[in-house]
Amino acid sequence: MSLNRLSGNSALLIAALAIVVLAGVQGFDLYFGREKAIALNIRHIEQNDRMFAEHVARSLDSIDILLDEMSIVIQEGGHWKYWDPETGHQLLKSRLSRALPQVRHLLIFDAAGNQRHTSFAERPPSINIVDRPYFKALVAGAERSRYGPYKGRNSALPTYAMARRLGRERLEGALVVAIEPAYFEAFCRSSRPYGDFETAIVNPEGRILTLCRSLADEAESRPAKPGDDFRKVFGDGELEGMPLDANRNVRQTKRFVLATEPVAGHNDLSIVSVTPRGVLTQDWREQAVRTILLAGFALLTLLAAGLLIRYHLRKLASVTAALRASHESLGQRVELATRELENRRNEALRMADAKSRFFAAASHDLRQPLHALQLFLADLSRLTQDAEQRVLVERIESASRSIAEQLRSLLDISRLDMSNITPERKRLALKDVFSQLADTYAAPAEKAGVRLLFRPRDVQLETDPALLLRLIGNLIDNAIKFAPGGTALVCARWRANAVRVEVRDNGRGIAAEHQGEIFDEFFQIENRARDPNAGLGLGLAIAHRIARLLGASITLRSAVGKGAVFSMTLPCITGKAIASAGSEAAAIPSIILIPASELDLAASQGLSERARRWGYKVIATDNVTAAWRLLEVERGIPVLLHTGSCALSAESQSLLRQYPGVVITGEDCAMPELGAYHLREPVKPARLRALLRSLH
16 A cells, blocks of 8 residues: 555656646746847847838939939039029929939029029029038038938928039039938838837937837827937937947847948938837747746646546555455455356256266167067057057057157257267268158158159268268158148259258248247247147257268258258369379378376277277377387377376477377366367267367
8 A cells, every 4th residue: 555655646746846847948948939039029120220221222322323413414514503493493393303202302502502493493482501511511622412400491391411512623503402301201111010119310410310100109208300319219218328339230228129220321321220128029928928828737737637646546556455355255256156167067068968868768768669569560450350440550550650750869869969979981972862862752752742853963972871861861851841732852053172952842931030949959830739740849950960960061041931941061072082082091190099097098998999990090009208209200190098187297298289189188177288189078979080180
């Protein structure tokens, strides 16, 4: 009990350790999964910023190309200062229509900074840009300049300007493009990776040119606009004071991730994006919740399994203890029950044998007085002249014949049950058997008004002629009895290396519910009152036993009102078998008798005589060693008589394993598997002969 209790506690401990290990593994997996999710989303942000920077660079490069082309066209004309307002407006407007949507206005200013021509109006407002940093750079000798953000004087909107110098030797004017920052904001919103995501185009001071705020702008506490320092308005002010790195860089604070991407070819501009860390781990958190729930369920299941195993182990311990307690008494009860069953079986066998012996003795003892009675009746029949007395004598003769037939049947059935009949197999022609049957049953058939027909085959059989005649005769007698005024046909049909003998009649037939009982002793379908003149119902039972003794079986096909067909299949001798019969007889092995005691020596004499009648050569030996030497030089079947003891010597067991044979012991002995047949006393001759035939 303590061992099973220990096993139950061990199961619980193993379950607890498994829970701890699983929880630890799950924790490590969640931690590294979180770091992996953050790294993956940061790469996603960097790719988005890089794409945005490339778009800004291509947009500004296209504006540079436009400015270069326009400056060449204007300077080659040389008279732009004398254009009337309509000419300048149409030229700028036509070139702007072929430009990109990021351009708001295309403007021309003179050397004094006064606005001369615009793309948006034929007569533009009178403004001066001499104070603008990009114009000051051109005055200082630069070929191109840019600046922003600032508030445009034409549109009053946040603007970023790109300018080109007009005039080769000296400054004659400036060609300026006012860029529309809202264009970049629209592009950013269409490609943003997350809803809670802020990005902007900034100048070297961190001032916003254009921005793309979170979709939750209305909930923001800090409004933002172009010109603001993004570090003060992004990230709820957590980035304020952080230096701006114009190179590609990623920095993280407690709550946000800041990514910086330079705009290629435009060193004064950078793309910055600010993303809450919670956004980067949002998918991971959802997956983590699902994983934790699943792991929790698995841990609870594991714990429940451990408790259930512990419960069953304890229950098994109690059951084992109960089984152990009842094991000894159960073995004794089984032994007593087995012995009781064996005693009852032996008693039943003795009773069956006594019954058969009684019937045989009674039938044999009654045949002599019955025969004398029939002789007396014959004399009385000759002496009786009175008609009335003759009728009485005929009735007595009929009764005596019925009694004689019934006694004959009882004697036959008892002899078959006791295995006192050994088939004496001979070669015979089937047509000769049919001829004898025709001579025997022609008169009874004629008396019953039955047309008896025979259809033989020219085949040779090897069987017992008397038993075969009795077998087929019983079937013919049954057909005559149950087909009065009809037809009975006895025929033979070919089968592969065999012949099928059939007895057919067109009588009343046999109902399906009786077909399994007609081969039983004393069973008669239409004689339930046991009329003595109708026989005892042993004809088919005797036929069934004879067929089994000859190695055949009787089959029945019948239906009510359609007659019956009894058939059996017998092996026939082919021409090849007839030619080799002599050589086969010479190939029959000898029987090596090995008696184990003086008592077995006396029993071996009767066995020797019977085996010689079966056609075997019998050699008796004194011991196992002599039999072994004999089997080494001559082909034989060892037959060991060991009725005095159930224990075989090691030498006997070794002999039977090498040379399979037959062991005959007492009725209560059990033998191990030795490769030999085991028979118990009393031995049935038919069974022994069948085993010897199978061994050779």
